[in-house]
Amino acid sequence: MIAATNIVWHDSAVSKQQRRDQAKHTSCIVWFTGLSGSGKSTLSVALEQYLFERNYRVYRLDGDNIRHGLNSDLGFSAADRTENIRRIGEVAKLLVDSGTIAMTAFISPYQADRDLVRAMVEPGEFIEVYVECSLATCEQRDTKGLYAKARAGTIPEFTGISAPYEAPIAPDITINTERQTVEPALAELVHQLQQRGVLRAA
Amino acid sequence: MIAATNIVWHDSAVSKQQRRDQAKHTSCIVWFTGLSGSGKSTLSVALEQYLFERNYRVYRLDGDNIRHGLNSDLGFSAADRTENIRRIGEVAKLLVDSGTIAMTAFISPYQADRDLVRAMVEPGEFIEVYVECSLATCEQRDTKGLYAKARAGTIPEFTGISAPYEAPIAPDITINTERQTVEPALAELVHQLQQRGVLRAA
Known part of the structure; x- marks a missing residue:
């Protein structure tokens, strides 16, 4: 047994606010939604890099780390898509509680699931x-x-082709990737997040 | 549209090692297992506070934030307990990837699930x-x-009474809470984690 000279015990969990204070920024979910190929992944990777370099605590959930892990038991039926998004939401919520800016890059086609x-x-x-x-x-x-x-019909229930995509009714931010390249799109997103107080002013 | 003067785009995700470097410590899962009432929660809360005060990035998964959220769809059958632990493991893995020390405080009675x-x-x-x-x-x-x-039989499948608890065959660390109070137990745990290089030397 080790002497407990410098150990003082607190019987209380660390709060979200304490974590945010330590991180020196707020935490939230930045939820990207859009068609396959719209640029969600590219834009979220770019934002992650941008924030990481500025010492933000940031973590991105995407198909690579979710579909092969937590949600490896789920398929692409409507029910499984809903459960997929629910679990991603719950994990993102834990990240927010941990003081991290959680980013998610999933098609997430249904308004009800995002709501x-x-x-x-x-x-x-x-x-x-x-x-x-x-x-x-x-x-x-x-x-x-x-x-x-x-x-060709080799992928069933593909969003936009054989499954619906419900564009957001009232998105917090819209970034058009058809009219601009990645760098101005990222700049616009950063600006909007600053306006909302999520990011520190430049 | 906003001018992209100071935005440079990198097409690569932030790596686990980059995150660890930023956090200035390694990341891992500290997985507490033991009977109900053994002191998992108390000890993990104490370790979380201890580490947080020393500027570690640390986050604790427990019944409060998992059973009511991510795993609210699961019960206490053997299959559901296994799925419960699997999902907790996957979330803890994501936290490790994010550069965080993940702590989990669940009975987690089955050796196979922990393995x-x-x-x-x-x-x-x-x-x-x-x-x-x-x-x-x-x-x-x-x-x-x-x-x-x-x-009294009002809780079915209760670990230790009406459901098995498989003590770890080869735990990395054993902390006895019967022979010592919280503060020396925490001191012993911190010492062992330092020995393993998870924590910086005191």
Whole structure:
């Protein structure tokens, strides 16, 4: 046994506010939604880098770290998509509680599912970012070759082709990736997050 | 649209190592296991406070933030307990990836479930802490009155009474809470974590 000379015990958990104070910024969910190929992943990776370099605590949830891990038991039916988004929301909420800016980059096609996540957290903690790009342009880009497969019928229930995408009714932020490249899109997003007080002024 | 004068875009995600460098400590899962009433929660809360005050990034998963959130759809059958632990493991893994020391305080009665989480992460990233306390003492403490209810049969499948608890075969750390109070127990735990290089030397 080790002498407990410098150990003082507190019987209380660390609060979200204490964590935010330590991080020196607020925490929230920056929820990207948009069609496959709209630029959610690119934009969220760019924002993550930008914030990380400025000493923000930031973490991004995406298909790579969620679909192969936490949600590896889920498919792409409407019910599974809803459960997928619910769990992502719950994890993002834990990240917010830990003092981290959580970013999520999922198609998240249903308004009701996104609203469910918004309702999980406190007002102002959920920022819905609509990554706006026409289906025609997304299909033309077809960065992962998924639209071709969806058209050929080899991928069922593909959002925009054989499954619906519900554009946000009242997104907190809209970033159009059809009319601008990544760097101005990122600059616009950063500016909007500063306006909302999520990020410190430049 | 905002001028992109000071925005430079990197097309690469932030790595776990970059996050650890920023946090100035390594990240891992400190997985507490033990009977109800053994002191998992008390010890993990104490460790969280201790680390937070020393500027570690640390976050604790427990019944309060998991059972009512991410795992609100799960019950207490063997299958649901396994899924409960699997999801907690996946979330803890994400926290590790984010550069955070993740602590989990769940009975987690099955060796196989704990081994499953160990296998999710890299060698050395999973630290199994056995919070050792005899069933007799836990039942005597009965802080939440759960043992009384379990004996009365009003709580089914209660670990130690009507469901098994598999003590760790080879825990990384064992902390006995029967022979010592919280402060020396915490001191011993901190010392062991320092020995393993998880925490900076005092």
